[in-house]
Structures are given as C-alpha cells and as structure tokens.
Amino acid sequence: MAKSSFVRHFRESSPYIHRFRGQTFVINFGGDVLADGHFWNIAQDIALLNSLGINVVLVHGAGPQIDAALERDGLGSERVEGRRITTEAIMERLIPAVGGVRLQVEAILSEGRLDSPMAHAGLQISGGNFIIAQPIGILSGVDYQHTGEVRRVAVEAINRHLADDEVVLLSPIGVSPTGTLFNIRAEDIAVAAAIDLKAAKLIFYADFPGVLDGSGELLRQIVLSEIPALLQGELPEAIREHLLSAEKVCRAGVERVHIIPRTEDGALLRELFTRDGLGTMISRDPFEHLRPASRSDIPGIMSLIRPLEDSGVLVRRGRERLEREVERFTVMERDGKVIGCVALYPYPEHGMAEIACLAVDEQYREEGRGEQLLDYGIAEAKKLGLSEVFVLSTQSSHWFLERAFRRGNLKELPVPKQALYNWQRRSGIFLRRLREA
DSSP, rough: OOHHHHHHHHHHHHHHHHHHTTTTTEEEETHHHHHHHTHHHHHHHHHHHTTTEEEEEEOOOOHHHHHHHHHTTTTOOOOEOOOOEEEEEHHHHHHHHHHHHHHHHHHHTOOOOSSTTTTTTTOOEESSSSSEEEOEEETTTTEOBTTTEEEOOOOHHHHHHHHHEEEEEEEEEOOOSSEEEEOHEEEEEEEEEEEEEETTTEEEEESSSSOTTTTTBOEEEGGGGHHHHTTTOOOOOHHHHHHHHHHHHHHHOOOEEEETTTTTTTHHHHHSSSOSSSSEEEEOOOOOOEOOOOOOGHHHHHHHHHHHHHHTSSSOOOOHHHHHHHGGEEOOOETTEEEEEEEEEEEGGTEEEEEEEEEEEEGGGGGSSSHHHHHHHHHHHTTTTEEEEEOOOOOOOHHHTTOOEEOOGGSSSSSSHHHHOOOTTTTTEEEEEEOOO
C-alpha cells in the first residue's frame, strides 16, 4: 500500500476508533472457520479490537466437528427447524467435540510469537458457566431431549471479565440450574448475549458475502423495517436465520448487526473501520438519511461545498452566512458524515421557493443522491403550498433540464431575488412548476 493511501485510511478510521472504545461487540462464528484454517486471520482482528478498548464477546460454533465425531462412531442426527435433536449418545460425543473447538480457539487467540501480528497482544480469554440453559422439551410432538435454549445470560459475571480487559468466549453448551448440560445453537447464544449485554454490535461470520437481493447483488445496508419484506422472498436458510436474529436484536436495542464473509481476510476490520464496509449492515435507523441541518453540521457543510465554490459551481458562502441560514439546510448523513446538502429559500408571497446549494460529496456521486436531495427540496416546497421552484446554475443546466425544469429569465423570479442577482456569475435561471401527483 502506498504511504499516502495508508495514512489516509488510518486517519479515516480514527472516528470509528473513538466511537467504539468501551462498547461491547458480540461476534459469532462457526466451527468451519477452524476446520478450514481461517480463524488465524480472524484472531488477529479480534486482538486488534481488544487493543483498541473494545469489549469482545466471542460465540463459537462446532457443527463440522460434531458431525465428524458422530460420523466416526457411526451415529446420525436429526435436525428439526434448524435445531439438532440431541440424544444422550449424541451429547456424549458433542461435549468433547465442542471442548476441542474451544481449546483450539483459546490456543490461537493466545498466540504471541514476536514474528506474528499478535506479538505482545497478551489476550486473556475467559470462559465459564455464563449461559444458564433450560430444555426446549417437546414441541409439536418432537422431543428435543438434550437440546436446550438460553434461559439467562450471566451478565454481571461477563461484564466483570470485560472490565478486566479479557475476551469472553462462549461455547454452544449451557448448563441448567440442576447441573444438566444442554446443546444450544451458537446463534441463539449470540443473540441472547447481545441483547442482555446491551451490545452495540452483533457480528456474524457467514459462508456468503452478505444478504443478496433478487438479482444477486449485495445489499450493503438494510433497515429494520425492510426485513419483513426480505423474509417474504426466496432466501437460503442461513441468511433467513441471520435476518430473523437481526430483527430480534435490533428491536431489543442493539444498534447494528453485521454479516461478513468468513473467508475474506480482514473482513472484520473493513466492515467496522471503513465508511462503506464490506458485507451487509442491518440497523435500527437508516444508515444514510436526510435530516434538518444544525449548527454542528456547519463544518461538514463547509467541507462539502468548498471544492464546488472554488470551481465556481456554487456561489461562495462564508461561515457567518451559513450560521444565519443553517435552518434552511437539509443534510444527507452517512454513518455520521455529511455527504450531501440542499437549501430551500421560500418566497411565500410569490408562491415560489429557491432550491440552492445542492451538493453531494464527490465519493458518493452518480448514485442518485443529487436527485434525492432535489426531490426532497421539491417535496418541502409542496408542503408549504408553493406552486413553483427555481434554481440558479452556471454549470449544471442540462442536469436540471433533464429533471423537468425549463429555462427562465430574471423577470420571472421573485422581486427580492431579482435585486440579489449576481450579474458577474450570470447564472442560468431554471424553473419548475409543482403539480400534485
């Protein structure tokens, strides 16, 4: 990586480092990441999170290892609605299989060779009876036997270990108050832990890049309200389970759920510390949304419009003017950064409004955001009962003409605006009538 690229990316990660410090992340991965050797890379990323002051709770699965143990002994197992029916004989093989995976995870997380990225990491791994279980029992005539569900998460005990800068490791086995062990799906444990620990994030390592739409394109962001519609479509069972889990934890207060590919080196870091991420992020609130601007947005707006002012696309606005007029602005925010803005200046006595200072960050153009901001300004003008909007532009005439604006002249503008017209810029005048759909 070029030096300038490294410096830029490292600086861009700074806001996330500050934001995540002290937060709790629950990370779920299956036993397959150990079986195929990918956990070594994941462990390096986990060590980095820990070094940045992030509380890490790991929930591992052991499906392939359990299947292998059963196959060696000539035993089969039945699954109903995604859960393995755990007989006494299966439980006898399951316990050492899960224990073996746990020891492997602890060994890799404890790696500290000086020639490795985990040198001096000094990770302390804690485990224990943190998951209190109860039997599923008999459902629809099916006796699940030693398959259980989470009754309670030992939140206080886990938090004590996290406060001591330890990584907490949870296995897919819980113990009941009577001392009986139960097989519990790792994803169910991750969901319960994320909710009860009030985690900021629940992260799933998956066998796929994320949630795909009907045409096979990766959905980078999903809002909670969009999940029911997605569940109506044809989805692989694993994706469906992750979406159901995401819906449950987001409704319970977890801010975000991330689904990332387990085979992609550095997937965790790219998802968490870059603005656009890597896999699919599911959030309670829109990841990218429009909202009224406030004074705290002025630095972001200035940074956004300054290049356009320098090139003559926008008329220059000083900070004092922005402070006076900030209530006229709407900003498009993406993960805490202002990436677009538009201003609306109504002239109600003339039945008109000016749409001004429409700008989109260069990195996010050509994806319809400018049109979204324009449509928002038009919608707000309609709410005010106005009949026409206008814009002044020196370099975007065709863009507005393609969006139902027409060329106008100075006399068609409100009289107060006519008096403010800048003859040096000689901006083109474009108007659009507002009609109800």
